[in-house]
Structures are given as structure tokens and as C-alpha cells.
Amino acid sequence: MKTTTINYLIYVLIFLAVSVPILVPLGLPLVVSKPTRDVYEAIQSLPANSVVVLDVTYDPINEVEQWPMTLALMEHLFTRPVKIVLVSLVHVGGVVYTLRALNIVDKHGKVYGQDYVYLGYFAGVEAAMSAFVSDMHTLAKTDFYGTPIDQIPMMKNIRTGKDINLFITLTTAYTSSYIGLIQAPFKMPMAIATVSVSIPEVRAYYNAGQVVGFLNGIRGAAEYEKLINRPYWGLGLMDAISVTHVILIGFVVLGNIQYFYNRRKSGGK
Amino acid sequence: MVWYRRELPLTITFVLGILISSDYFLVFAPLQKTAVTFNDFATIVATFALGLGAASLTLMHSKKIIDRSGEWYHSVLLVASLLSVVAVGLIFGVPSDAFQFQFKNIYSPLEATVFSLLAFYLLTTAYRALRIRTVETTVFLVSALAVVMMNAPVTEFLWGGFTNIGSWVLNVPNTAGQRGILIGAAIGAVALAIRTILGRETGYLGGK
Numbered sequence: 001m002k003t004t005t006i007n008y009l010i011y012v013l014i015f016l017a018v019s020v021p022i023l024v025p026l027g028l029p030l031v032v033s034k035p036t037r038d039v040y041e042a043i044q045s046l047p048a049n050s051v052v053v054l055d056v057t058y059d060p061i062n063e064v065e066q067w068p069m070t071l072a073l074m075e076h077l078f079t080r081p082v083k084i085v086l087v088s089l090v091h092v093g094g095v096v097y098t099l100r101a102l103n104i105v106d107k108h109g110k111v112y113g114q115d116y117v118y119l120g121y122f123a124g125v126e127a128a129m130s131a132f133v134s135d136m137h138t139l140a141k142t143d144f145y146g147t148p149i150d151q152i153p154m155m156k157n158i159r160t161g162k163d164i165n166l167f168i169t170l171t172t173a174y175t176s177s178y179i180g181l182i183q184a185p186f187k188m189p190m191a192i193a194t195v196s197v198s199i200p201e202v203r204a205y206y207n208a209g210q211v212v213g214f215l216n217g218i219r220g221a222a223e224y225e226k227l228i229n230r231p232y233w234g235l236g237l238m239d240a241i242s243v244t245h246v247i248l249i250g251f252v253v254l255g256n257i258q259y260f261y262n263r264r265k266s267g268g269k
Numbered sequence: 270m271v272w273y274r275r276e277l278p279l280t281i282t283f284v285l286g287i288l289i290s291s292d293y294f295l296v297f298a299p300l301q302k303t304a305v306t307f308n309d310f311a312t313i314v315a316t317f318a319l320g321l322g323a324a325s326l327t328l329m330h331s332k333k334i335i336d337r338s339g340e341w342y343h344s345v346l347l348v349a350s351l352l353s354v355v356a357v358g359l360i361f362g363v364p365s366d367a368f369q370f371q372f373k374n375i376y377s378p379l380e381a382t383v384f385s386l387l388a389f390y391l392l393t394t395a396y397r398a399l400r401i402r403t404v405e406t407t408v409f410l411v412s413a414l415a416v417v418m419m420n421a422p423v424t425e426f427l428w429g430g431f432t433n434i435g436s437w438v439l440n441v442p443n444t445a446g447q448r449g450i451l452i453g454a455a456i457g458a459v460a461l462a463i464r465t466i467l468g469r470e471t472g473y474l475g476g477k
Binding site for chain 1: 300308311375379380385399410447
């Protein structure tokens with residue numbers, strides 16, 4: 001078979017593998033992995049009035065993987081008796097996603113300013129991370145909506161990294177910076193919800209105990225949705241992920257059969 | 270080179286480098302306060318840099334449009350998009366429906382479309398490249414398949430061992446390699462920082 005014909009066949013199959021399971025869910029089984037459960041447990045085990053920072057910081061290119069995580073994590077946090085500080089420390093896109101998620105998730109009666117606050121986006125990446133945990137009050141004079149931070153009741157006792165009980169970042173990069181500038185200086189429990197391609201790096205920190213848990217792309221989002229019993233996008237996309245992966249494995253096997261067949265035909269050359 | 274183009278930046282780098290580094294290791298209130306202030310300076314400078322970048326981009330492409338040089342019509346699209354996003358943001362505000370519409374219905378689908386093409390290219394590449402040619406490619410292929418199978422929930426139900434093999438690949442060889450890279454990069458960063466603070470590394474001054 002010609003290479004172009006195979007390419008077209010792959011394109012059609014991938015298109016069908018992604019679109020059909022989304023339109024007609026297959027209900028394939030899903031087991032919750034340990035790192036995802038660890039994130040869930042880290043939030044569940046927080047005492048009342050603990051401070052959780054949710055750093056929503058990704059751009060549209062990673063929306064498919066990280067938007068379901070944003071909704072699932074925010075939904076879970078709003079069910080817990082904790083204080084939530086929302087911020088965006090790397091990508092400005094986080095502002096759009098944070099505001100959109102705040103409009104969607106059930107806030108379970110939590111009041112803005114008393115139970116949760118949104119500080120907005122800060123430029124500078126590493127400088128912003130460092131400044132954020134050094135003193136939030138000097139970095140952010142106001143919240144995202146322009147209210148002076150000193151007039152926000154819940155921010156009265158939240159000032160530096162020492163006041164944070166759990167830091168969750170929805171980042172796509174800068175994992176090492178988050179560890180070096182935020183987690184390590186304060187020995188702060190940190191969870192990372194990121195795209196699958198970043199997981200090998202995150203896993204090194206997870207195995208070292210510096211990250212309490214992580215969400216692995218769409219799969220992590222789907223597992224989390226299963227844990228909180230609130231299906232958003234993630235669970236809907238899981239069937240597509242399963243079918244696509246099986247097709248990938250099938251084509252790799254097919255490619256190797258073809259390779260050995262051609263080699264034998266050409267006398268082992 | 271005149272003093273303010275070399276000696277002044279080197280002095281600022283030295284003083285601030287020592288100050289910010291010391292804050293990481295020493296507990297001394299006045300030092301911490303000064304370091305926090307300079308950290309905030311950095312975020313302010315970065316914020317201005319965003320505006321400077323947008324202005325520079327607009328000027329560069331405006332010149333291209335005026336000169337009708339190259340594919341100038343692409344520049345028209347870029348400048349028009351940039352100005353419309355800025356205008357809507359300034360007039361209606363970021364939380365407004367109008368701004369969210371631009372992001373949700375134009376920018377996000379465009380980015381997602383480009384990124385989703387990767388799935389097609391990755392699969393055709395995997396089909397052609399993941400072949401058992403040598404010992405190294407066999408190890409690469411087996412590792413890749415183990416991780417792929419681990420990530421596909423349906424394979425766990427065929428045989429639970431797929432997850433164990435994939436986890437081993439990620440937890441042992443991957444973690445060992447990642448740690449080597451991370452520690453090596455960290456030592457390199459420390460060396461670069463020391464060289465920069467001491468004025469031995471002057472690439473940021475323009476390469477002279």
C-alpha cells in the first residue's frame with residue numbers, strides 16, 4: 001500500500017475515533033489512578049479554613065486538556081470548608097478560564113471576599129511566582145475587580161507562602177520554577193494538574209515527595225470527575241482517548257509487520 | 270562603550286543578584302522587605318514589557334502594511350485582530366461577554382484546531398518511525414507502547430499488567446533520567462547565575 005494511501009486511512013480513522021465516541025459514548029471503563037486520588041485526598045483532608053491557592057494558568061492551546069480539570073478542581077474546592085485564592089501566574093489565558101469557570105461551577109453558598117477571591121494575572125513568570133509567595137499584599141494591591149486587597153476580609157490573614165496550606169497549579173510549563181520558588185522554600189504541599197506531555201517531569205517531583213499528587217491530562221480530569229461524581233468534559237472525552245490509543249497501537253504493530261515483510265522480500269536488506 | 274551601557278548594568282546586576290540571593294538564605298527583616306520590593310519591580314517591568322511587545326509588533330507590521338512588503342495582508346489581519354481585542358477589552362472589560370466571545374469563539378477554536386492536527390501527524394509518524402530496527406529502537410518502541418497502553422483506560426481491563434509495566438517505565442528509567450536532567454540543569458543555572466552576578470557573563474548586554 002502506498003504511504004499516502006496509508007496516511008489518508010490513518011487520518012480518516014483518527015477522525016472517526018475521536019468524533020464517534022464523543023457523539024455516541026461507549027462507556028468504556030475507567031480506573032482512578034493513585035496520583036489523581038492523592039490530589040483528591042489532599043483536598044479532602046484539609047482542615048476547615050485552610051487556604052488553598054488555585055493557579056489557573058494556561059492558554060487556549062491546552063484548553064482541551066486543562067479546562068475539564070479546572071472545572072473539576074474548582075467544583076471540588078467549592079464543596080470544601082476552605083478559603084480559595086485564585087490567581088494566574090504564567091499565562092494570561094488563565095484570566096479568561098478562571099472567570100468562565102466561576103460562572104459555571106456551583107459555589108455551594110460561598111461568598112466572594114469571605115471564602116474565595118480572584119487576584120488576577122501577574123506578568124513576569126518566575127518573578128511573579130516569587131513575589132506572590134513573598135507578599136501577596138504588595139504584589140496585588142487590589143483583587144481582579146479592583147477592590148483593595150486590604151479591604152477583602154479573607155485576605156487579612158493570608159499574606160505569604162507560610163499562610164498557604166495547599167497550592168494547586170494548572171500549568172503547562174515551568175514545573176521546576178513552581179517547585180523551586182513556591183514549594184521548596186515553604187515546604188508547601190503542591191498538586192499539579194497539567195498536560196500529559198509534562199507528566200514525565202512532574203512524576204520525578206511526585207516520586208521525590210515534593211508534589212502530593214497530579215492530574216494527567218484528559219485522563220486525570222476524567223478520573224477526577226469520577227471521584228467527585230460530576231461529569232464535565234473529561235469523562236466524555238475518555239472513550240475517544242481509549243479508541244485513539246488502541247488505533248495507535250494497531251498501526252505501530254501493522255507498521256512493523258510491513259517492515260519485516262518488506263525486509264524478507266528484499267533478502268534482509 | 271560608555272559607562273552607563275556596561276558598568277552601570279553590571280553594578281545593578283551584582284547588587285541585586287547578591288541581595289535577592291541572600292534573601293533566600295538569610296532571615297533578616299530589612300533584607301526581606303527590600304527583596305520583596307525588588308521582586309515586585311520585576312513584575313512591573315514584565316507588565317510594561319507586555320505593552321512594549323504589543324506596541325513593537327504593531328509598529329513593525331504597520332510598516333510592512335504601508336510598504337506593501339512580503340505577505341503584507343497577513344499583517345493587516347494581525348494588526349486588526351490585536352487592536353480589536355485591545356479595544357473590546359478596554360471598552361467592555363475582560364469579564365464582559367464581548368471579550369469572552371472573542372476568546373471562546375475565535376481564539377480558542379483556532380488554537381485548538383492547529384494543535385489537534387498533531388494527533389494526525391503523530392499517528393502517521395508513529396506508524397513509520399516506531400520500527401524494530403536495532404536494540405535501541407526496540408527499547409524505545411516497547412517503552413512507548415507500555416506508556417501508551419497505561420494511558421488508555423481500556424487496556425487496563427484487558428490485562429492489568431500494562432499499567433504496572435507503564436508505571437515502571439515512568440517511575441524508574443524516566444525518573445532517573447529526569448532527575449539527571451533536572452539536577453544538571455539546576456547546577457548549570459547556579460553556575461550561570463554566579464557568572465552573571467560577577468560580571469563574567471555579559472550576553473544580556475548585547476553579546477559584547
